[in-house]
Amino acid sequence: MTINPHLKVEVALELYKDKEISLEKAAEIAGMGVIEFRELISRKVKKEAKLFKNRFYIPSRVYEGLLKAKEQEYDFVDYALQLLDKMMQRLILSKNLLVP
Secondary structure, eight states: OOOOHHHHHHHHHHHHHTTSSOHHHHHHHHTSOHHHHHHHHHHHHHHHHHHHHHHSOOOHHHHHHHHHHHHTTOHHHHHHHHHHHHHHHHHHHHHHHHOO
């Protein structure tokens, strides 16, 4: 049985993101070199950050800072992004409730 290469990459990314495996092991699971896997992570981070920026207006300086921190794998960034997301959802909900 052959495992879908895309699935291998996704599994490697999730395990690495959850800090269950090293970068080297994740690259091996994904069937990539370490540099190639790091570049993949960087592209995914930029894509996620762009989606977030398009969803909410945040100042460019804040956006760039969050993007740099996420690329450097700071744990607090995911928490900050989740917190901002919850705050924006509450704001949108409260505005929807106020609309006649």
